Amino acid sequence: MRLWFLVLLPLLCLPAPIQCEDYSDVTVIIRGSETIASTSNEFVCATIDWWPPEKCNYDQCPWGQASVLNLDLTNPLLAKAIQAFSPLRVRVGGSLQDQVVYGTPNLGSPCNPFSKVSGGLFGFSQGCITMERWDAINALFMNTGAVVTFGLNALQGRQQIRKGVWGGAWNSSNAQEFMEYTVSMNYPIDSWEFGNELSGSGIGASVGVEQYGKDIVELQSIINQLYGNSTKPLVVAPGGFYDQKWFARLLEVTGPNVLNAMTHHIYNLGAGNDPQVANRILNPQYLSGVSDTFRGLQLTIQRHGSWSAPWVGEAGGAYNSGSRQVSNTFLNSFWYLDQLGQSARYDTKVYCRQTLIGGNYGLLDTNTLLPNPDYYRQVTALLWHRLMGTRVLSIDISGSSYLRAYVHCGKEKGGVALLLLNLHRSMGFMISVRNDLNVDLAEGQGIRRDNAFVHGLKRTVSWVGSKASDGLEKREEYHLSAKDGNPFARTMLLNGAPLELTEDGDIPELNPVQVSVNSPIYVAPLSIAFVVFPDFEAEACSQ
Numbered sequence: 321m322r323l324w325f326l327v328l329l330p331l332l333c334l335p336a337p338i339q340c341e342d343y344s345d346v347t348v349i350i351r352g353s354e355t356i357a358s359t360s361n362e363f364v365c366a367t368i369d370w371w372p373p374e375k376c377n378y379d380q381c382p383w384g385q386a387s388v389l390n391l392d393l394t395n396p397l398l399a400k401a402i403q404a405f406s407p408l409r410v411r412v413g414g415s416l417q418d419q420v421v422y423g424t425p426n427l428g429s430p431c432n433p434f435s436k437v438s439g440g441l442f443g444f445s446q447g448c449i450t451m452e453r454w455d456a457i458n459a460l461f462m463n464t465g466a467v468v469t470f471g472l473n474a475l476q477g478r479q480q481i482r483k484g485v486w487g488g489a490w491n492s493s494n495a496q497e498f499m500e501y502t503v504s505m506n507y508p509i510d511s512w513e514f515g516n517e518l519s520g521s522g523i524g525a526s527v528g529v530e531q532y533g534k535d536i537v538e539l540q541s542i543i544n545q546l547y548g549n550s551t552k553p554l555v556v557a558p559g560g561f562y563d564q565k566w567f568a569r570l571l572e573v574t575g576p577n578v579l580n581a582m583t584h585h586i587y588n589l590g591a592g593n594d595p596q597v598a599n600r601i602l603n604p605q606y607l608s609g610v611s612d613t614f615r616g617l618q619l620t621i622q623r624h625g626s627w628s629a630p631w632v633g634e635a636g637g638a639y640n641s642g643s644r645q646v647s648n649t650f651l652n653s654f655w656y657l658d659q660l661g662q663s664a665r666y667d668t669k670v671y672c673r674q675t676l677i678g679g680n681y682g683l684l685d686t687n688t689l690l691p692n693p694d695y696y697r698q699v700t701a702l703l704w705h706r707l708m709g710t711r712v713l714s715i716d717i718s719g720s721s722y723l724r725a726y727v728h729c730g731k732e733k734g735g736v737a738l739l740l741l742n743l744h745r746s747m748g749f750m751i752s753v754r755n756d757l758n759v760d761l762a763e764g765q766g767i768r769r770d771n772a773f774v775h776g777l778k779r780t781v782s783w784v785g786s787k788a789s790d791g792l793e794k795r796e797e798y799h800l801s802a803k804d805g806n807p808f809a810r811t812m813l814l815n816g817a818p819l820e821l822t823e824d825g826d827i828p829e830l831n832p833v834q835v836s837v838n839s840p841i842y843v844a845p846l847s848i849a850f851v852v853f854p855d856f857e858a859e860a861c862s863q
């Protein structure tokens with residue numbers, strides 16, 4: 321009855337303040353019979369980088385004290401932010417990673433941090449991490465249950481042979497001592513990553529794939545030797561931009577069961593000062609363009625190294641420290657959540673957001689001592705992590721390309737979890753969600769697959785499954801929107817209330833609203849909704 325009423329009245333009026341918006345009807349059909357891809361349990365990942373405070377872009381220096389070397393590890397907000405995920409995968413790495421040396425007893429030179437030098441790679445000297453600092457970082461990681469991916473210096477021992485091209489074998493001795501120390505201290509490293517953006521034509525420096533492959537084989541043998549019979553960390557590489565030939569060849573050169581994952585980087589929104597960044601985020605065709613990369617890597621691995629798996633090792637949206645106007649605003653959540661959704665559909669196991677902290681794109685505000693940091697960015701990551709399970713389902717969606725939808729098996733509550741992104745600036749969407757179980761049933765009876773049928777079917781069979789329904793099933797909705805309707809706001813609303821830390825600095829409870837499953841879902845213009853259907857009957861999720 322209510323639905324019928326709304327169809328006659330194509331304006332939705334919400335009470336106080338009175339607000340009427342155009343909306344359009346959309347049907348989403350969830351195919352619950354098979355999974356199309358899967359992620360790992362620690363799919364949501366965030367990076368900690370090496371950039372010192374002197375790293376600047378566009379007359380702005382947004383790194384502050386956010387580096388591996390100087391981050392205030394005792395700040396309780398940092399620990400709470402990591403702990404909230406239990407577990408969060410943290411990838412330690414970034415551009416300066418291939419200039420890091422490890423302050424082991426045999427280093428043979430003083431253990432000094434990075435300093436600015438003209439002519440240095442990325443404008444900096446070599447930098448050293450002391451073992452005391454490494455101890456402190458591991459204490460934080462162990463206390464917070466972080467799952468650690470550590471990126472090793474893969475330029476050590478090589479020489480520059482042409483502009484931007486480095487040759488010669490990797491000198492593993494300093495890295496090996498560092499790893500020996502790490503093993504002796506029982507610091508749990510989930511995965512050792514080899515190199516940062518040295519693949520293909522490289523960023524700043526590149527290394528030929530034949531040599532790179534040999535060096536990875538050496539890394540694996542070091543790991544085998546150091547870890548003996550205990551569980552071995554994964555070997556992941558190359559941490560660079562996807563280049564089909566280079567990545568395929570790397571799998572061939574390293575051979576079976578050496579590279580456990582191929583990490584690639586994504587900065588598809590342009591430079592941090594590009595005025596088009598915001599428009600690109602709201603352009604569905606533009607957002608979808610990156611699927612070629614996800615599909616390409618998935619196919620390369622299927623064809624050349626099925627033992628491996630695709631990971632996004634670093635993705636910040638806009639490169640050069642992010643966009644000051646966009647990366648730290650609500651608008652950026654559309655890009656981020658859409659990336660999580662798209663990459664998962666192509667079997668990406670891990671997605672590391674640049675950064676946990678640092679630059680303009682951190683999940684946390686660079687200055688964690690501020691009383692009210694940008695917690696919304698962490699909340700979007702957290703909601704995904706808590707609600708979206710590892711198994712990815714497929715979806716059919718009718719209507720506007722401005723509504724983007726992703727569905728996974730549910731995580732804590734069973735059923736399925738749906739992510740809806742409305743990229744439209746003025747149009748809302750009234751969404752009917754259907755189970756393809758019902759739709760297929762109808763096709764068997766020769767009934768058209770349209771709204772009239774779907775509405776009729778509800779009377780006899782619950783839309784969430786094939787079992788008869790008492791009509792009391794609920795779904796849970798988490799609606800995210802920008803404060804004051806301003807997409808560039810730095811505060812986000814969850815179901816209408818601003819997200820803020822509690823007085824104790826804890827992440828607030830993220831509570832859904834309960835809604836009867838038989839009503840349509842309304843997703844307002846420029847808003848995001850996570851919707852959990854605990855009773856949704858999806859065969860692939862119950863196995």
Ligand SMILES: *[C@@H]1O[C@H](CO)[C@@H](O)[C@H](O)[C@H]1NC(C)=O
Nearest residue numbers: 426427428477491492493494
């Ligand atoms: C690797 O580096 C170590 C320490 O700098 C050095 O002693 C050793 O000779 C190097 N090995 C090779 C093969 O160059």
Ligand SMILES: *[C@@H]1O[C@H](CO)[C@@H](O)[C@H](O)[C@H]1NC(C)=O
Nearest residue numbers: 544545546547548549550551
């Ligand atoms: C590893 O396991 C093998 C066979 O079980 C055993 O002989 C060897 O001593 C073990 N090595 C270590 C370092 O524990």
